[in-house]
Amino acid sequence: MKLNSKIAYSAASLLLAGSTVSAQSLNDAKKAIDAEQYQKAKSMLKNLTNTQATNADNFFYLGWVYALQDYSDSAKAVFNKGIAANPKSALNYAGLGAVARLEKDRAAMTTNFNQATTLAGKDSKPFVYVGKAYLLPVAGATAVPAADANAAIAVLSKGLAVNSKDADVDIALGDAYRSQLKSNEAYKYYSDALTLNGNSAVANVSVGVLWKYANNFEDAEKQFQKALSVDPNFGPAYREWAETDLRWAQTDPKMASAKIKEAADNYRKYLSLTDLSVESRMRYADFLLLSGDYKTLQTEAAALSSSANSNLRIYRYLGYSAYENGDYQAGLTAMNNWLSKADPKRVIPRDYLYLGRLQLKTGADSLGIQSLRKAYSLDSTNADVFAEIAKNYYGKKQYAQAGQAYESYINNTKGAKLQDYLNEGLSYYYAYDDKTHKPADTVYLAKADSAFSHIEKVATTPIAAVALYRAYVNDTKDADRQNIKGLAKPFYEKYIQIVTTKGVTDADKKNLANAYAYLGTFAQYKEKDMAKATENFNKAYEYDPTNRQAKAFLKK
Template structure:
């Protein structure tokens, strides 16, 4: 028996080291595809020792570091690969990818060009330069049009070298999908699946395509097909979880069920990975997407106590603490993250949460500047305009608040709320001072803002009240009142009375309205009957109304 085993072993050795290497590297690549990064790293570190003359080993080790966002470690591995083989197109593609995630575009381009020049008939440098261009750099994971175009240009050149490379075709599909070119993406994924029906990546990629088309049943079918090919293919469960989450947000009737399924599928994904810090951090990203900040805070706290914890955990601690209103803990965490992280690792969203935490901690002026930094870095975070305006309003910097709300209504697009227009108007009203050089402009802007609210929500009584007050400011000559506010006070009364019995606060506003109308009838219209009628109503609603009291005191003399 021992002799038989020995002969078998000897036979394997005699087959040649290249066969053993190829199988081992294939296993490592399979682990990378399955997002079992710790397992892949362990295998590849062993390969870089036992097969130190193979530049591919160093490339795939570096690529794992790229996927985990450790660019410095990635560069070390790629440079070792180039030392082994100075003509390694793959490792130059890797150096380009590492520079790309460091936002060093010039170095990235130089290395990408070198990779392609050395590629020859090897399609993989084309594939990985394409993949590098698709690495997300923004908080929302979106790929810019220019980067997607650059990826496709390289990938199409690779297709000339080898039109049947499945990884190339899936990457082409990914590039098209990033720009919502669904037909082209589907064609590429279909070609990949036809060439290799047992490839789970092509199935999962098609499922993701259906997810973004809100074809949730079709997406689930693709994920199930991928798992039928490989029951341990974790990314299928991860994408299935994210599909469930999207389903929950688009179909309220399914929300509760799909959120639970999303959590279950993500747990299955985690169970199929190596439960490394990086896998758990990806779970943290999922929890942010799911809006489950309570679970995120628990997970982030546990991660922070791990021996090999990544400093990025402080980002998650800060986000979750803010959303859970644990502001002191959040401020401490975000400051720690800013202290520990390299500047290139700071996201615009980090500045957003830092600013929010500073404002919540009564550091409004500092917080506003931080929010402005967030906007400077990512102008798409349009809801920040309203947050800045709200903080300025709270500080009673009314004209600045009005300007900020105005910016919000002009730039914030779909995130603009009707209350933003209302507070734009009220800010300018409170900030009005006849001594200001732009006093008339403030009146015009306030009037316009309230006019918009009235048009969109005709039953919002306060819009009429404040528009009346703003128009009252136009009557600067008290000896020659025009009565600009009259129709708005009248409309305010009409809208309020239609809603039923007014509360005490509304009664005071009604008294204000009737008193104004009484003044108009007394001095402008010269109608004493209507003047007395309106002043009586003012007194009924608010016996302490000064204008009504003055009117009746004058009449008793």
């Protein structure tokens, strides 16, 4: 379900609630982080790192904001400053471990996490942030790997043993279980957090998210409303409410129109309660991508890409959305921009998928195929690229390459359909040129026949086209009419039986004529049965008076 492009917000109309820094305590900065008021939090924390330069915690929370916003280099620099301020700062080692995980440096991650938990002592917060770090989204991943979720649960359980009264530990444990779709366990820990602190907006929203995924939309809304009753300015409640509305719209068509409008309104409220920073608008872009509203996403991404301090990731979104909207040249420019400027560690297989598609659409076929193959080499779940490559080859009548690509698709995916086997068979059949073929090219006929044969074996009802093409393949093998072996005979007979049973249409007549003409030829040269030959050629002529074989035989 796509959002109406008219919902795109006007920045001038939104209230910059909470955008000024009125309090300078670390607790207020942490509240701003929870509320996703990242710009406000950074301003406060930068001030604290200057006025309280010996407090390593100030550096950690500033670095954590950078990590959340996908600025790994800035995060690492700030965490190192925190360690310089206090070499025994467990939190900053947790931060360095988080950056290492985002950069896919598992050895550095483990070393820093171990150092964090060793230095933690009786402080549960380092355990909380090591656990949270395991759950951070890594570029290219669609979910938290089970191993990371289990590692998060293990370290958070240690944190719970250190301090069973820290609601943040329970919330993080709930998040870890929720990432693995273990709703009962997640609910247990969110409930424990609410028992410790019933006014936790974060915990109330987290329970609402559980109800959202259970499609219990009414109770989800109640939890978001409860969070807002605790803190009317808690933006994430509106964001999750918006995403719940979107899911509701996709699940219940009757509610779609109203819920899409409500989703847009709630997301506008979320934005108004953040700081309308580039990062907040990036989160809006994330939402648009999730919702499939590519039209609005392209407009928003284009606006963000003109900002000097914009996250480079916006070029990825601009490339994706431009492709989906058919604006291929703009999409290609954006993807080239992203891939040439982004840290290679931030590039994901899907980027090459869209790059390849855009290159194909703009005529750079060889580059496009190369990019699609790279997407597959980086992530074997992208086997669909072979179908796209095959379609491109087939459209250009490069049938041998098309057949090979369809074969690769079938061999590398569990989702192959009978149509894919048909496409493979047709490609290989047309790849065999009976005017210029070499002996080795007969492998194409064998592959074509194998593909058609597979369809016959698994199809629930006989398919006329498959029988016909099996006949064509075997007819090609049996080209010497004077010494005809009858390889195609059973397939032509099957074709005739399927078509005449269902009822002959005008589109069937030429093919039927060819089938009867073959049977007439077989009767004439192999069976030496002229009566039978005459009968078949008469039927061929009846269906298609222009059939050359029938006309030639009957003329004699």
